[in-house]
Amino acid sequence: MILKNxxxxxxxEHHSPRPDVTDFDQVIESAISRRGFIGxxxxxxxxxxxxGSAAFxxxxxxxxxxxxxxxxxxxxxxxxxxxxxxxxxILISWGDPLWSDASEFxxxxxxxxxxxxxxxxxxxxxxxIFHRSGRTVLxxxxxxxxxxxxxxxxxxxxAKTNDDIEKGMMAHGISxxxxxxxxxxxxxxxxxxxxxxxxxxxxxELSGPAAGADLVKTSSDTQGKxxxxxxxxxxxxxxxxxxxxxxxxxxxxxxxxxxxxYNRSDSMKRYGINLEDWGYGxxxxxxxxxxxxxxxxxxxxGYVVExxxxxxxxxxxxxxxxxxxKHENADVVLASDGRVVVYLGDDERxxxxxxxxxxxxxxxxxxxxxxxxxxxxxxAKFTDDMRGTWVALTPDSTGMxxxxxxxxxxxxxxxxxxxxxxxxxxxxxxxxxxxSYVALTxxxxxxxxxxxxxDPTPVSGPNPREANVYGQILRWRPDGSDHASNQFSWDxxxxxxxxxxxxDANAGSENINPDNMFNSPDGMMFDTHGxxxxxxxxxxxxxxxxxxxxxxxxxxxxxxxxxxxxxxxGPKECEITGMAWAPDRRTMFVGIQHPGERGESHFPGGGTSxxxxxxxxxxxxxxxxxx
Numbered sequence: 001m002i003l004k005n006x007x008x009x010x011x012x013e014h015h016s017p018r019p020d021v022t023d024f025d026q027v028i029e030s031a032i033s034r035r036g037f038i039g040x041x042x043x044x045x046x047x048x049x050x051x052g053s054a055a056f057x058x059x060x061x062x063x064x065x066x067x068x069x070x071x072x073x074x075x076x077x078x079x080x081x082x083x084x085x086x087x088x089x090i091l092i093s094w095g096d097p098l099w100s101d102a103s104e105f106x107x108x109x110x111x112x113x114x115x116x117x118x119x120x121x122x123x124x125x126x127x128x129i130f131h132r133s134g135r136t137v138l139x140x141x142x143x144x145x146x147x148x149x150x151x152x153x154x155x156x157x158x159a160k161t162n163d164d165i166e167k168g169m170m171a172h173g174i175s176x177x178x179x180x181x182x183x184x185x186x187x188x189x190x191x192x193x194x195x196x197x198x199x200x201x202x203x204x205e206l207s208g209p210a211a212g213a214d215l216v217k218t219s220s221d222t223q224g225k226x227x228x229x230x231x232x233x234x235x236x237x238x239x240x241x242x243x244x245x246x247x248x249x250x251x252x253x254x255x256x257x258x259x260x261x262y263n264r265s266d267s268m269k270r271y272g273i274n275l276e277d278w279g280y281g282x283x284x285x286x287x288x289x290x291x292x293x294x295x296x297x298x299x300x301x302g303y304v305v306e307x308x309x310x311x312x313x314x315x316x317x318x319x320x321x322x323x324x325x326k327h328e329n330a331d332v333v334l335a336s337d338g339r340v341v342v343y344l345g346d347d348e349r350x351x352x353x354x355x356x357x358x359x360x361x362x363x364x365x366x367x368x369x370x371x372x373x374x375x376x377x378x379x380a381k382f383t384d385d386m387r388g389t390w391v392a393l394t395p396d397s398t399g400m401x402x403x404x405x406x407x408x409x410x411x412x413x414x415x416x417x418x419x420x421x422x423x424x425x426x427x428x429x430x431x432x433x434x435x436s437y438v439a440l441t442x443x444x445x446x447x448x449x450x451x452x453x454x455d456p457t458p459v460s461g462p463n464p465r466e467a468n469v470y471g472q473i474l475r476w477r478p479d480g481s482d483h484a485s486n487q488f489s490w491d492x493x494x495x496x497x498x499x500x501x502x503x504d505a506n507a508g509s510e511n512i513n514p515d516n517m518f519n520s521p522d523g524m525m526f527d528t529h530g531x532x533x534x535x536x537x538x539x540x541x542x543x544x545x546x547x548x549x550x551x552x553x554x555x556x557x558x559x560x561x562x563x564x565x566x567x568x569x570g571p572k573e574c575e576i577t578g579m580a581w582a583p584d585r586r587t588m589f590v591g592i593q594h595p596g597e598r599g600e601s602h603f604p605g606g607g608t609s610x611x612x613x614x615x616x617x618x619x620x621x622x623x624x625x626x627x
Contacts, residue, residue, distance in 0.1 A: 012252070012272040012348075066529060066558055068626070071515060071565040074550030076542055078601050080592070080616060081569040087621055090604050091179070091589060092188055093614040094122045098177050098195045107610045109153050113166035117197060122150065122171035123613045124591045126236030126329060126523070127578040128244055130309045136583060137194050137309045138179050139244040140615065141233035145171040146597055147279055149611060158279075165281045172231040174198040174246055176309050186587055186617050196312040200229035200254075200282075203315055204305065208373045210320035213403035215299050218288065227300040227318060228288070235329025235426050235523065236578075237304075237342070241368040244307045245319075247327035249347055251301035253278035259292035267408050270453050271325075272348075273298045299407050304330050304344070306372060319372040322356050323393075323409035329523075331427040331436065335484035338362050340371050343436055345424025349443045350451025351410065352418040353380040353427075355390050357484050377405065379418040382461040382490060388476060390486045391416045410453060420457045422446055422468050428524040428532060430559060434481040437493060437532060437559075439521035442471045462490060465505050469545060470496040470519045472509075473534070475559075493532075494557065494564060496521060500548050511562040518566070519549055523577045527627035528585065532557040534564070535590075537575040552576050554590065568618075571595045571603035578615075585625045588618045 069083040080088050095105030095116070102118030105111060111119065121142025130137045145168050148157040159165045178192035189195070204227045210216050217224040234249035252272040260275060267273075273291060283289040288297045302324040308314040322330065325346040333341050338361035344354040358375035362368055378390035391397065393405050393412045405412045422443035429436040440463065445451075447459040447466035459466050462474045472495040478485040496519050497508025508517060520538025527533065534555045539546045554568040554576045570576045570592055578591035595603040596611030604614050620626055 012274075066531060066560075067556055067563075067565055068624075069556075069565070069567060072567070072569065073515070074517075074542075074548060074553065074566065075569050076540075076550050076572065077569070078572045078595075078603055078606075080571060082618065083567060085621055086618055086626075088616045088618045089185055091186060091615045091617045092120050092177075093604060093612040094120060094124075094171070095612065096120045096188070098175065098188070098190060098197070100190050105612070107605075110150050110610065111167060113163050113170050116167050116170040117199065119197075120175045120177075121173055121197070121199075122146070123593050124175075124615055125234050125577050125593060126247070127580050127589065127591060127615070128236055128238045128309075129580040129582065129589070130238070130242060130244070131583040132242070132310055135194065135310075136179050137176060138580065138589070138615075139174060139176045139236070139246075139307065139309045140578070140591075141236055141246050142171060142173055142175055143234055143249070143593070144232055146594055148599075149596070152610065159281055162285050165285050168280055169200050169231075169282060169285075170197075172200055172233075173202070174230070174233060174244075174307065176244075176307070176312075181582070185619065186582060186589075194310065194312060198230060198307065198316060200231045202229050204228065204230065205315050205317045206300065206320060207317045207370075208319055208321035208406060209402040210299075210324075210406040213401075213407070215403060215407045216296055218294050218296050218300070220288070230305050230316065230318075231301070233305075234327065234347070237330030237332050239306070239332055239340075239368070239372075240334065240362050240364075242308075242310070244309050245330040245332070246305045246307060247329055247344075248302050248305065249326045249328060251326075252298065254280055254282050255289050255291050255298050256283045257292040258283065258290050262292040264291070265295070267411070268298065270408070270410050271298070271302065272452065299324070302326065304342075304372075320406040321373050321375055321377065323354055323377050323405075324407050325351065325354075325409050328424060329426045331429055333429045333436075333483050334362060336480075336482040337484065339484055340375075341483040342372070343427040343429070343438070345421075345427055345438055346410065347423050347425055347441075348452065349423055349445045350420040350449075350455060350457045351424070352413040353421055353424045353438060354378065354409070354413075355380070377409070377412075378486070379413040379416060380421075381417065382419045384461050386490055388488045388490050390488070391418065392486075414453045414455050418455075419461060420451050420455050420463075422463045422471065425522045426524040428526050429483075430530055430532075431526055431528065432530045433559075434483065435475060435477045435559075436483075437473055437475050437524060439524050439534070440468075440472050440474055441520045441522050441537065443468045462492060464492075465495075469539070470498070470506060470508065471521050471538070472496060473521055473524070473557075493559065493562070494521075498545055498548065501545055506545070511557075511564055514548065516555065516564050516566050517549060518553055518555060519546060522575070523579065525579050527581070529627070530559060531627070532559055533567075533579060533627075535576040535579070537577060537593075540573060554579075572601035573597045573599075574601065574603065574613075581627050585627055586619055586623060588626050590616050590618060592616060 122145040178189040237245035422440040523535035
C-alpha cells in the first residue's frame with residue numbers, strides 16, 4: 001500500500017484500522033430501515049426534512065442581491081480564478097523571509113533549518129488580522145509541510161540529515177508579522193519588532209485543569225506546567241480582548257516509538273498515537289516525540305493555544321479547559337450575560353462537537369486573561385426531531401477528574417453518549433443573528449464503521465447519509481437566542497453533492513445545483529453583512545462522483561435565502577483555507593494551502609518552480625469594500 005499520498009485520517013486508519021463488522025450493526029440496520037426519515041431524505045434530496053422554505057423564512061422578503069459578484073464556473077486551472085471585477089496578488093509564500101538578514105527562498109535547496117526559522121512557515125491555514133494603534137498584524141497558522149516538496153532536493157524526497165528533519169519541524173507553527181498598505185496593495189513589513197515565528201520548540205505555558213496533573217508531567221517538566229511548541233495548527237479564533245487562538249489538530253502523527261513492542265495505552269489508541277509517525281522523523285532529533293521514552297508528552301499536545309499578537313515576548317498558553325482533541329477552529333461568541341462561549345469541532349470521523357462556557361464574564365478594559373481557564377466544557381447530542389442538548393462534561397457526568405476530562409476529552413464525550421459527527425470542521429457564528437454553523441466535511445465510515453472509541457455512527461439526525469463523501473453544513477439556534485442555553489434547534493443549511501451524477505440524497509440539497517456544486521466544506525467565516533464564506537478541502541479529481549467539481553474553491557452563502565455562489569477557484573491540488581479582512585474591509589486575505597501536493601502544480605511561480613503555499617490578497621478593481 002502506497003502511504004505517501006494518504007491524507008491524515010487515511011494514514012491513521014491504516015495504522016489503527018476500524019473493524020468492518022461490529023456489535024453495533026443492528027443499530028445501523030435499524031437506522032437505515034427507518035424509511036420514514038432516511039427514505040424521505042433519499043427520495044427528495046433531504047430538502048423536505050431539513051431544508052425547504054422552513055429553513056429560510058426570510059427568503060421571500062430578502063429580494064436584494066447581497067453577493068456583489070456573479071458566480072464563476074468550476075475549473076482545473078493551475079491558478080486562482082475570480083469573478084470579473086476582482087483581482088489578486090501574492091502577499092507572502094512559504095519560505096519568504098520575515099527579516100532582512102534571512103535569505104530568500106531557494107528553489108533548489110528549499111532552504112535550511114536556520115533559514116526556515118526566519119521565514120514564513122509552510123501550508124498556511126487559519127489566520128486573523130489584528131489592528132492596534134495604527135499598526136496591523138497578521139497571525140497565520142502553518143499547519144504542516146509536504147515532505148516530498150520540502151525535501152524535494154533529495155532524490156527520494158526523504159530527509160537525509162538532522163538539518164533536513166529540523167527544517168521540516170521549523171516549517172510548522174505560527175507566523176506573526178506586520179503588514180502595511182502601499183500603493184500596490186498590502187505588503188509585509190520586514191524587520192518589524194512585531195514579527196515572530198512560533199515553532200514546535202517555543203516555550204509554552206499549560207493552563208487550566210490539566211496544568212500540574214500527573215498526566216502531563218515529563219522528565220523535562222516534572223511539575224507539568226510548561227511544554228514546548230505547537231504544531232499541526234489548523235483553524236483559529238480570536239477573542240474580544242484581542243488575542244489569537246490557534247488550534248492543534250493532527251498532533252498525533254509526529255510521535256513514534258523506538259521500541260517496536262511498546263504497549264500503547266487506550267488513550268494513545270483513541271487519539272491515534274502510533275508506533276510510527278507520518279514520516280517527519282522528529283523523534284530522531286528530539287526524544288520527547290518517542291512515546292517509549294516520554295509516554296506523557298503526547299498528552300501535552302492537542303489544545304487551543306492563546307497568543308498575544310502585539311507582544312512578541314509573551315509566552316503562549318495552552319488552554320486545557322477547552323479540551324484535548326483534533327481541534328479545527330475556536331469560534332468565540334458572547335452569551336447574553338457576557339460569559340465567553342467557544343464552539344469547537346473535533347475533526348475526525350465519528351468524533352464530537354463541543355462548546356465551552358466560561359465562569360467569568362467578559363468586560364471591556366478589564367483583565368480577561370483567565371477567562372478561558374475556568375468554565376464548563378459541553379458536548380453536543382442531537383435528536384431526529386431537530387432538537388439538541390449540550391451535555392456538561394463534569395466529574396459527576398463522566399466519572400473522570402477535571403484533569404482527565406481536559407486530557408482525555410474524547411473518552412469523556414463517549415461516556416455521556418455524545419452524537420458521533422461527520423468530521424466537524426470550522427464553526428462560524430452569524431454576527432447579525434444568534435445562530436451558528438459547522439462544516440461536517442465528510443465521513444466515508446458513516447453507517448459502516450464505529451469511531452476510534454468504538455462508538456456507533458448510525459445514519460440519523462444531522463448525519464443523514466451513509467458513507468458520506470460530500471459533506472454538509474449544519475446550523476443550530478440556541479433557545480432564547482442565548483449561546484449559553486443548553487438546548488437548541490437544528491437544521492441543515494446545505495448538503496453538498498453532485499446533481500449531475502446522482503438523483504438521491506447524494507445530489508445534495510435544493511440549494512445545490514450543477515452550477516455551484518462542491519464537496520467537503522471545511523473553512524467557514526461570516527463577513528459583516530452576514531454572508532457565510534465556505535472553503536473546500538475535498539476531492540479534486542473532477543471525475544466520477546466529483547465530475548464537474550473542479551479544483552477546491554471558495555463560495556459565499558446567503559443564509560437568509562439559502563443561495564450559494566462560487567467566488568473563487570484555486571490552483572491544482574490545493575486546499576482553500578483561512579481568511580481575514582483588512583481593517584478597511586477593502587482587501588480579503590485568503591490562504592492557498594498545499595498546491596501540487598501530488599506533483600501537478602507549480603503555483604504560484606509557474607513553469608518548473610517549486611509549488612508553495614501562499615496567502616493571496618483579493619480586492620475589487622474599483623476599490624469598493626469586499627465583505
